[in-house]
Amino acid sequence: MPRDLLRNAPRLVRERGLDRTLIIDADVHHISVIKFLGQFMDAPWRRLFETLPVESLAPTDPADRRVAGRIKRPPIPSPDPTDPARAAHALVADLARIGVDYSVIFADDLLTLSLHPDRRFQTAVARAYARWLTECILPQEPRIKAMLYLPMVDPDASLALIHEFGDAAGVVGFQVNLVGLDQFYVDGCARVYAAAEERGRAVGFHSTGHWPRFPMFETFLGAHAISFPAFNAMCLINWVWSGMCERFPRLRCIFFEAGAAWIAMLMARLDRVYRMRPEDAPCLRRLPSEYMAECFYTVQPLEQPESAEQLRLLFARIGSGQVLYASDYPHWDFDMPYSLSRLSFLSRAEREDVLALNAIRAFGLRREELSLVEWKREAAARAPRGACVDENLITEGPA
Amino acid sequence: MDWRAVCRCDDVTAEAVTVVEVDGVEVGLVRVGGTITAFENICPHQAGPVCDGEVMGPVEVLLDSDRRMLDERFAAHRRILICPWHGYSFDVATGECITDRKIHLRRWKVREDDGVVYVTVPGTRAAHRGQEGSNAT
Numbered sequence: 001m002p003r004d005l006l007r008n009a010p011r012l013v014r015e016r017g018l019d020r021t022l023i024i025d026a027d028v029h030h031i032s033v034i035k036f037l038g039q040f041m042d043a044p045w046r047r048l049f050e051t052l053p054v055e056s057l058a059p060t061d062p063a064d065r066r067v068a069g070r071i072k073r074p075p076i077p078s079p080d081p082t083d084p085a086r087a088a089h090a091l092v093a094d095l096a097r098i099g100v101d102y103s104v105i106f107a108d109d110l111l112t113l114s115l116h117p118d119r120r121f122q123t124a125v126a127r128a129y130a131r132w133l134t135e136c137i138l139p140q141e142p143r144i145k146a147m148l149y150l151p152m153v154d155p156d157a158s159l160a161l162i163h164e165f166g167d168a169a170g171v172v173g174f175q176v177n178l179v180g181l182d183q184f185y186v187d188g189c190a191r192v193y194a195a196a197e198e199r200g201r202a203v204g205f206h207s208t209g210h211w212p213r214f215p216m217f218e219t220f221l222g223a224h225a226i227s228f229p230a231f232n233a234m235c236l237i238n239w240v241w242s243g244m245c246e247r248f249p250r251l252r253c254i255f256f257e258a259g260a261a262w263i264a265m266l267m268a269r270l271d272r273v274y275r276m277r278p279e280d281a282p283c284l285r286r287l288p289s290e291y292m293a294e295c296f297y298t299v300q301p302l303e304q305p306e307s308a309e310q311l312r313l314l315f316a317r318i319g320s321g322q323v324l325y326a327s328d329y330p331h332w333d334f335d336m337p338y339s340l341s342r343l344s345f346l347s348r349a350e351r352e353d354v355l356a357l358n359a360i361r362a363f364g365l366r367r368e369e370l371s372l373v374e375w376k377r378e379a380a381a382r383a384p385r386g387a388c389v390d391e392n393l394i395t396e397g398p399a
Numbered sequence: 400m401d402w403r404a405v406c407r408c409d410d411v412t413a414e415a416v417t418v419v420e421v422d423g424v425e426v427g428l429v430r431v432g433g434t435i436t437a438f439e440n441i442c443p444h445q446a447g448p449v450c451d452g453e454v455m456g457p458v459e460v461l462l463d464s465d466r467r468m469l470d471e472r473f474a475a476h477r478r479i480l481i482c483p484w485h486g487y488s489f490d491v492a493t494g495e496c497i498t499d500r501k502i503h504l505r506r507w508k509v510r511e512d513d514g515v516v517y518v519t520v521p522g523t524r525a526a527h528r529g530q531e532g533s534n535a536t
Contacts (some may be wrong), residue, residue: 003418003448003451005447005448005451005483005484007448008441008447008448009446012446052443065485069453070452070481070483070486071483071484071485072451072452072483072487153503252409332486333485334484334485335445335447336445338445338446339445343460
């Protein structure tokens with residue numbers, strides 16, 4: 001019988017003092033849902049989903065993310081039509097063991113949906129995914145929050161999706177998947193961003209390491225190394241130059257999964273060229289880096305330079321108040337929450353900001369509605385009076 | 400020296416790690432040449448159960464005289480243990496990470512006697528943690 005691959009995690013969470021600290025994971029992937037979505041579609045699309053093999057539904061990528069079986073994960077149950085939330089509950093159980101109290105999820109196989117050439121297909125899948133989440137998952141599993149997929153090739157469909165599902169409980173925002181976008185739709189999608197802003201929902205921009213989009217690389221490693229920061233940077237460049245932060249000042253933007261180093265590079269580069277050619281970006285009233293400093297970033301997979309001082313400088317440039325903890329579990333390069341506890345330059349309060357408070361701001365959550373998972377609550381209850389870390393908002397202990 | 404009997408010598412092979420538990424601490428045993436090495440089952444990268452991983456040769460490249468790539472193969476002279484969480488790889492002879500020499504697996508003393516494998520218990524968990532800081536990313 002295979003051994004439990006997560007068995008070290010709870011002890012590490014306790015030893016790092018995170019068992020009494022609220023942790024919100026901004027980026028969790030529940031894998032392989034697309035075949036399951038057919039039952040949430042209208043009849044013609046349902047028929048298509050019932051007849052096509054799964055490899056014809058999602059754009060494929062030949063990359064081997066498990067390195068010929070060297071990297072292993074606990075098995076995740078496939079979606080069960082008779083118990084749609086089963087896989088989500090199992091994922092939450094795994095994440096609770098690594099200390100995560102709330103997870104913001106996004107479907108793995110929808111990360112490449114924007115590559116699908118048929119905009120009607122994208123829209124049908126996006127709507128089915130929103131239905132599945134809002135009907136079957138979010139009402140049953142309060143520890144899961146979700147960002148809905150926006151088919152940005154069709155702004156009208158995206159807008160309709162926001163109107164139909166954007167106010168559902170547990171929906172904290174919308175995802176734009178960058179890997180398939182050849183053009184960044186700014187004005188055409190202004191109504192979409194306005195609708196998200198009106199509802200106080202975040203908009204996330206998420207890439208993936210899709211190897212076929214980078215045919216110049218002979219290895220998946222090459223495509224993976226540059227795909228995330230490249231797509232995030234291209235999107236953010238368009239976002240800043242188009243003055244979106246001026247046009248939608250209350251819209252909270254989150255850029256996912258590209259580490260931290262690219263952000264400082266882009267800030268420096270955009271400021272330099274803007275000072276010479278402000279005419280090219282007439283919407284801007286401040287330096288590009290000042291707008292970028294108002295966006296949120298998940299910095300997984302966090303770089304591991306020789307010196308922690310290099311990371312300290314990156315965090316100082318980005319602002320630790322804008323960084324969200326994200327595991328990216330169960331992907332091959334996921335980061336454990338306690339890996340952040342080793343960033344000694346962060347104060348305890350800053351670390352707790354990264355682990356939860358920043359996410360509460362970014363996703364518009366209510367702190368008073370959030371609680372630790374059961375095993376952490378029990379650990380907090382067992383702690384002697386006064387043993388809780390401090391009176392900080394996000395640390396729980398006996399009253 | 401507090402030696403504990405943990406398994407039979409025949410239980411330990413060169414092909415996979417045998418994981419045993421000593422005072423609540425998991426230790427992985429693997430045969431390297433004629434001897435056995437013992438590592439604590441915690442990856443110094445992000446604390447994954449490294450000894451649950453695969454043992455194999457690292458991949459090496461063969462170049463021809465023009466330094467073109469001829470082929471790839473598993474190296475025969477070296478064995479590595481690969482953490483199943485993130486793929487960090489460690490030389491089973493030394494415990495050293497092959498991509499980051501600053502980190503290494505914690506080794507335990509081990510001996511074989513009359514067909515039985517013994518390991519030492521090198522102190523408390525607190526003592527382990529005290530050494531972990533410099534060994535972590």
